[in-house]
Amino acid sequence: MTEATDAPTSETPEQPLEERGSNRSRRPSSRAFREFMASSWAPAAESPLERSEVADHSERRRAAISEQFPGDRLVIPAGGLKVRSNDTDYRYRPHSAFAHLTGLGSDVEPDAVLVLHPVFADDPDGEGDAGVPAGHEAVLYVRPMAGRESEEFYGDARYGEFWVGSRPSLEEIEKLTGIRTVHLDELPDAVGKDVGQVRVRVVPDADQVTSNTVDALRGAHEEHAENDAKLAEALSELRLVKDAWEVEQLREAVAASIAGFEDVVRALPRAAEHARGERVIEGVFGARAREEGNGIGYDTIAAAGDHATTLHWIRNDGQVRHGELVLLDAGVEVDSLYTADITRTLPVDGTFSETQRQVYTAVLDAADAAFAAARPGVRFREVHAAAMAVLAQRLAEWGLLPVDVETALGEEGQQHRRWMPHGTSHHLGLDVHDCAQARAEMYLDAELRPGMVFTIEPGLYFKSDDLAVPERFRGIGVRIEDDVLVTADGVENLSAALPRRPEDVEAWMASLAQG
Known part of the structure; x- marks a missing residue:
């Protein structure tokens, strides 16, 4: 990078420019240099700017x-x-x-x-x-x-x-x-x-x-x-309910993000051969974000294998191994600064194993339950409750809960949260966690209204050293996240163009590999 200095001269220096909080240094310049720099510039072009659509x-x-x-x-x-x-x-x-x-x-x-x-x-x-x-x-x-x-x-x-x-x-x-x-x-x-x-x-x-x-x-x-x-x-x-212009910006962010996910799938073979394959994934998505928008809306989570069980894995310095899953949580921020926030969990080789599919299907069913619950008049926290009820039931069926489902879902229980400790939804917009300073009665306890945009993102995370689960589950982390818009009678999945069902994910990955 070019050093922020002028060429030294033997003339007496004049007073330096105001530093404005910077620690940059600068050297004095001659009067002749200053005069020459100020001369022979074409007039500034007339601006084509007009009142913006927003x-x-x-x-x-x-x-x-x-x-x-x-x-x-x-x-x-x-x-x-x-x-x-x-x-x-x-x-x-x-x-x-x-x-x-x-x-x-x-x-x-x-x-x-x-x-x-x-x-x-x-x-x-x-x-x-x-x-x-x-x-x-x-x-x-x-x-x-x-x-x-x-x-x-x-x-x-x-x-x-x-x-x-x-x-x-x-x-x-x-x-x-x-x-x-x-x-x-x-x-x-x-x-x-x-x-x-x-x-x-x-x-x-x-x-x-x-x-x-x-x-x-x-x-x-x-x-x-x-x-x-x-x-x-x-x-x-003020940002809890989006206007029509904001919704269009979010649609553009989602579309660019979906293109980024497609780029990543095409790059998976290269990632699997690289010592830091997660960085390959991060870089491929980041390139799309810069080409199509302002950049990434938040640090990309490119988590392969056991790294997917770390909720905010952003080091992205691990290997992408054959037979494992990759959890990609990423979003493009468009020039207006609105961002998408999408997660898909992908089999590196394009096909889920039996256990991977079992965990993935449980998370998908929880997401579907959240979608079914989300509609105007329903409280925001009820969307989370719908997803958690499904996950608790599955964990009980697999023999992982030390208590019954009803007890686990009660305030004094919550044992199921060992494997799903985060919320199912957050508002989305200019910030990836938008409206975060809103009061609880306007956010978690508020009723959904048309124009609200938020995520639905349940997950299950079985760490490799978790002795409370059978060995076949260990090292598997799955999250499925979509961006949804509340409509007059339900919600629209803005990221629906990105496959969600395991068989659809496999077919989609195969088609990209062939293309």
Whole structure:
């Protein structure tokens, strides 16, 4: 990677650029060099940007959150760059709440901040009620790209166009989002305006720099943390029901992910011959994710053999052995930042053994029971209960439970959870575990509503050293995960194009091998 420095000169150095939290070093440059760098550049091309298709949806989302906090100033940062190592950063991704309210995805620039400024109406009835909250005005605070006559252009390895490429102007962002956009430098004064009379809330943990700025303006009070948490909670709950545009983004993410699974099946022979075959699988899926979208929505789980019994196996450094299973849990994140989350458990050689099929079928039956239970009006946690009832019954039939099924399913039992310790479902959207800060009464205890999107993903995991199960089960881990959309009368399996039944999985793998 190119070192972030200028060539040394013998001239007296001028003051260095502001470091902006970076540990990058830079060397002084001569006046002649600076003048030459600023000259002979063609005019910037006119931007083809138009108002995006998501802008109207984002506007409705902002209106919905505005109604919940009348009179408050709401600060929603995109977040800044995060250092990976020394002077290299991770690939940038904005905070999900910011993306949801602006419609900006992988094209947004770091450090941007959305602020919903409260608007107050004059006394509408002449009774002295001046200052009545009347909604919010949205303003985007963004660092614009510096001109090519500036040192930032060539000398700032974190933000300079020469280093990281061009970015849209304030006018272009305003045209794209429909949100008034101004320079980031105006943020402190705008947030601090009337800070004594207006409550300021900021999304916690989104961007420490912005949080520090807000805290310096509003002072230190314990109530601020609670107020901020309420904002994060409301923003999370706002995403529980997806609009039509969001559903379409999720469909695109699922379609790209299915293509990635097909790529992996074709690569299984190569994976089986590689010393770290799990890395082959991870790499093949990751290539599809980058080609078709922004990247992976979360670290890919490519777990072969006993590794499949580790729920979040992301080391992916193991062998892929003939005769074993591979559990692939992966999802493509599209450019809008919506992600799929799909799992299939595949026989390396294309055919399930008798025991593998037995375990796989039990998990599939549990998933089918969850599908049958999921419909509007059913509580979210009831989907999990339906799947667990099937798994407990199968474990009892196999002689693995130390108690009867009814006892195991009771609050004082739960012995079946030794082999299925996770939940069956979670919401899905901008985050793979979307809406995670929602209240329990809005999530686990809430009734399903049309427009909700979540996973159904039961599993069974028999570790190789588990002496509570017969030897033939040991080292087998199976999970089947699909992404579902709640409709008016049930659910739609968005990932239905990926085979689920064992005989269909075998036929699908065979067809890909032949192709």
